[in-house]
Amino acid sequence: MLNIADTLHNWCREGHPFALATVVQVSGSAPLPVGTALAVDANGTVIGSVSGGCVEGAVYELCQLLLTGDEPPTRERFGYSDDDAFAVGLTCGGELEVLVQRIDPSDxxxxxxxxxxxxxxxxxxxxxxxxxxxxxxxxxxxxxxxxxxxxxxxxxxxxxxxxxxxxxxxxxxxxxxxxxxxxxxxxxxxxxxxxxxxxxSRPRMLIFGAIDFADALSKIGDFLGYRVTVCDARPVFATPARFPHADDVVADWPHRYLAETEVDPRTVICVLTHDARFDIPLLHQALGLPVGYVGAMGSRRTHEDRLERLREAGVPQEHLARLYSPIGLDLGAHTPEETAISIGAEIIAHSHQGSGTPLTGTTGPIHHRRTPA
Structure with a gap:
């Protein structure tokens, strides 16, 4: 559908009813993927495609039929015709199924x-x-x-x-x-x-600290669908060769890079340096940004010292309350890979408002409904 978003947007803003045909299932060598759409308005204007030309005529007629009547949405399947190569069907040998429906923008x-x-x-x-x-x-x-x-x-x-x-x-x-x-x-x-x-766009995972834990976490971030950036002030450590699963590797002071890069409410920030020279200016800035998650690595002693330094730097308590530190869920992790899984699990739990409690000890629905941010 979004392949023709610009025209659909104009039709909706102008209040023009239209028929929408969406590819909902494909098999074999069908030319276009699921989700591709074709639309026809009351003037007969057609935009988009569902098959690259093979069955467009038949789909156009279905759209016209739904536009002129009160027919409910319908699904139609098109496949290859062995009897007649010029009959309505896919010459490529694949099959596709199309949902055709009438849409009135006022509804x-x-x-x-x-x-x-x-x-x-x-x-x-x-x-x-x-x-x-x-x-x-x-x-x-x-x-x-x-x-x-x-x-x-x-x-x-x-x-x-x-x-x-x-x-x-x-x-x-x-x-x-x-x-x-x-x-x-x-x-x-x-x-x-x-x-x-x-x-x-993919949500961003910003990992600060070019250490072995960052390498493991970049793999988890990539697996979870994030666009991963690893940043460290030391160029000798911040190299693409050391972080093959990261989309970007940046050699810059962490707080300076964060000030210049784009973030949004889906962005997660993981501070793995546990060095006050880097952590304090970085977290001071990160905790004031509209991002989804901020976590910092370190022992409980490091965490208490970090909180005190942040308070002295003027970070308000409501910002400190957003900090996940020590970072990760209590999984008993030791290795970088295990630690990365614990961090990924905490990010998932935070994003979907999960408790992190073993399901064997809970009741009720397994999947949580997310409330709007």
């Missing part, structure tokens, strides 16, 4: 909100129900970068919370995907397939 103001964000370069996600009960097929929900949910659902509908939680999680890591929701709980008893269209 979907939340879609305009999401497209406003996307076309302005800000993160947003649109969740589209592509399989499930007939009355929910094609329903759309939007989530903006601050985690706020926008939809056209009736208050109290069971599916909204479950879909919103999955959408926020994918937006957080900047990934589009098809997810299965519900069917196993009273919170969302219906089994739904949801296609989440995400517009977002």
């Amino acid at each position: 979907h103001p939340h879609l305009t909100v999401a497209l406003d964000e996307v076309t302005s370069g800000r993160p947003a996600a649109v969740a589209q129900i592509i399989d499930g009960p007939e009355e929910l097929l094609g329903r759309i929900l939007s989530v903006t970068g601050d985690g706020s949910t926008h939809d056209a659902a009736v208050d109290g509908e069971d599916w909204e919370g479950a879909v919103a939680a999955q959408t926020r999680a994918l937006l957080h890591v900047g990934r589009s995907d098809r997810v299965e929701v519900g069917g196993e709980s009273t919170a969302c008893p219906e089994r739904l397939s949801v296609l989440v269209h995400t517009h977002a």
Whole structure:
């Protein structure tokens, strides 16, 4: 859908109804991926593509049919025709399934909100129900970068919370995907397939301190979907060869680099230097920024000394309360790899408001709903 965001945004702002055809499933050598879309407005203007040309004519006719009537959303499958190579089908031999639905912007103001964000370069996600009960097929929900949910659902509908939680999680890591929701709980008893269209850069993990723990943590950060930067003031240690899993390796004073780089509420900052020369000016600055997580490595004695130095530097108590130190969950970690896992686990728990408690000692839902930032 977001491949044609600019035009859809214009149509929504102008209040023009349109039919939207979205690729929801592919197999074989189908030419375009899941999530690609084609749209047709009431004037017959068509934008986008679902197959690179093979089945566009048939999909266009379906769009026209839904635009002129009150037909509900429909799914159609297209595959290769062995009998007639010129029949409607994919000449490449693959198969694709398309969801076609009519969208009236007056009924979907939340879609305009999401497209406003996307076309302005800000993160947003649109969740589209592509399989499930007939009355929910094609329903759309939007989530903006601050985690706020926008939809056209009736208050109290069971599916909204479950879909919103999955959408926020994918937006957080900047990934589009098809997810299965519900069917196993009273919170969302219906089994739904949801296609989440995400517009977002990867969240950033800033690691300060070019040590062996930083190498292990950069692997975990990359695995979790972060864009990883390792920064250290010592050029001899801050080299790409020592940190092959980092996207960027920077030789600069940590506080100076942090002052010049971009951060947002999804950014996590991990201070591994446990050297007051670097830590204090860096944490003084980091704790005042609108980032998602700030953690610092060191013993409890180092932590108490660090807090005292930060207080003397004028850091207010409400900022100190944001500091995760000693960094990581209590997993009994010793090696750099084990420590990196404990730090990654704490970041996950913080991002999703988890307790870090073993699930065997808890009751209730396993997956937490995230509240907007």
